[in-house]
Amino acid sequence: QVQLVQSGAEVKKPGASVKVSCKASGYTFISYGISWVRQAPGQGLEWMGWISAYNGNSNYAQNLQGRVTMTTDTSTSTAYMELRSLRSDDTAVYYCARAVAYYQFDYWGQGTLVTVSS
């Protein structure tokens, strides 16, 4: 069965970086893209970006350009999302999701809570 398993919760100080992993299993990793979505406490969903697991092409949300980098490691079927220069409003649960036809997110990871606090 398809599974996306994310790394554990993180606590970071403002200005630091965080790297969240998302290990895929149960399907051919390079046949789909991976998107990252975050959700601040009590708030809605925010799309962060997408990466092709096939060739590494990526697209990022405009408001995160320059601070976010998404990568994949096909040898371990793992996707990564790194966010730099963290601010308090980056505190959120971060989800990875398998992307069909770019925007249909049919399987999701369990979420990773990233807390940014001094």
Add this chain to the structure above:
Amino acid sequence: EIVLTQSPATLSLSPGERATLSCRASQSVSRYLAWYQQKPGQAPRLLIYDASNRATGIPARFSGSGSGTDFTLTISSLEPEDFAVYYCQQRTNLRLSFGGGTKVEIK
């Protein structure tokens, strides 16, 4: 950037009633519109894609309609497990965005 506006923000209904949720786009998204359900403490679940196609395993009581800028998610008869938050999502020019959500709560 395309803005999706969902209404109402909260819908108070009883089990067995019909729920009608609206999603309006600030410009045409053709039929590139999806709907997700999210329960507290859980990841979202894909319900509908391409405006009207049910995702795998989604019950027939969920249906989607619309195109261009106006879309509707209908739950024909609410089951206890349907009380949750619903989000619409669009794809245009490789930029995605979500609506603010509609909470369907028990009346």
